[in-house]
Amino acid sequence: MPGCLLDTLVGQPSERRPVWFMRQAGRYLPEYRELRAEKGGFLELVYDSEAAAEVTIQPIDRFGFDGAILFSDILIVPYALGQDLWFEAGEGPRLAPPLVDGAWEGLEQAFQRFDAVYRTVALVKERLGPQTTLLGFAGSPWTVATYMVAGQGSKDHHAARKLAYRDPAAFASLIDAIEAATIEYLIGQIDAGAEAVQLFDSWAGSLSPAQFEQWVIAPNARITAALHEKRPGTPVIGFPKGAGAKLPAYARETGVDGLGIDETQDPGWIHAQLPADLPVQGNLDPLLLLAGGDALSASVSHILSAFAERPHIFNLGHGIDKQTPIAHVEQVLKLVRG
Numbered sequence: 583m584p585g586c587l588l589d590t591l592v593g594q595p596s597e598r599r600p601v602w603f604m605r606q607a608g609r610y611l612p613e614y615r616e617l618r619a620e621k622g623g624f625l626e627l628v629y630d631s632e633a634a635a636e637v638t639i640q641p642i643d644r645f646g647f648d649g650a651i652l653f654s655d656i657l658i659v660p661y662a663l664g665q666d667l668w669f670e671a672g673e674g675p676r677l678a679p680p681l682v683d684g685a686w687e688g689l690e691q692a693f694q695r696f697d698a699v700y701r702t703v704a705l706v707k708e709r710l711g712p713q714t715t716l717l718g719f720a721g722s723p724w725t726v727a728t729y730m731v732a733g734q735g736s737k738d739h740h741a742a743r744k745l746a747y748r749d750p751a752a753f754a755s756l757i758d759a760i761e762a763a764t765i766e767y768l769i770g771q772i773d774a775g776a777e778a779v780q781l782f783d784s785w786a787g788s789l790s791p792a793q794f795e796q797w798v799i800a801p802n803a804r805i806t807a808a809l810h811e812k813r814p815g816t817p818v819i820g821f822p823k824g825a826g827a828k829l830p831a832y833a834r835e836t837g838v839d840g841l842g843i844d845e846t847q848d849p850g851w852i853h854a855q856l857p858a859d860l861p862v863q864g865n866l867d868p869l870l871l872l873a874g875g876d877a878l879s880a881s882v883s884h885i886l887s888a889f890a891e892r893p894h895i896f897n898l899g900h901g902i903d904k905q906t907p908i909a910h911v912e913q914v915l916k917l918v919r920g
Contacts, residue, residue, distance in 0.1 A: 585649075607653045608904065609904035610902060624655070628653065628655055632705065639706060649895075650706060656721030662694075665681075703775050717779065718772065722805075738788060746793065778840075781806075786823055802832070883917065
């Protein structure tokens, strides 16, 4: 029997408004911090399938969220494409060699690096009750490419944007490689037990309209079509953070089954612009969740009201902040669940 989150994604009536939070398994939870300290580095935790499954389930045990999002990282795909991956304490991920010259073809693929993630999905699926939807995920090609080209995160994604302008054929080749690996990766997650998947395009907002069409909409449309063909019935949620006025085109042209909305979007405008039967997800500002108080309650009420007439999954506009008080999460859940 599917949970209310999966019901919402497939257009079935739901007994209540489903809720989960992006990055809900993470550093704001004391149980996560304890396990992370025991296991060491972030990547070591991801590749310990038993531990990663425990982390995935921790917020379900504590809060009863309607969705359990796989604990992993979007950079597993470039790692499987052959780049070295590690995390610098206090600085974030590093990938080597950086692909500033576009020469990804010299990398040696290692798709066996997906296997531990599949084991995590299978372990979580065994332990979840039927009322909780298991969500797999991957980064979208543009966002993943920004890290692969620069070798790390960046504020303006200068290196990837420059390569895309200077040598669009080389950049398209890289996007194609990420796209193919992502399809294989998500199919593997679905086969291991994921009931829906989300495509994170965290840096979609850094592109011009023409580049957005080429490097965000087109690859996500191909991935979505491939998943619909190869694993029909598995919903795909697209999350193009920062898409702004390009969001309706993304929804229309990618064919995603659900659309994640970031905190910069007005819910009333979103509801007016999108097809009435398209499920949406979002869009509470994570900083409001951090701040708490009356402003948090008012925003939750506004979102619930604005999306009352369409399928809606309550979520954040992006990932939860590591300093977020647990009491504020509980405050939101009480408001959403009445």
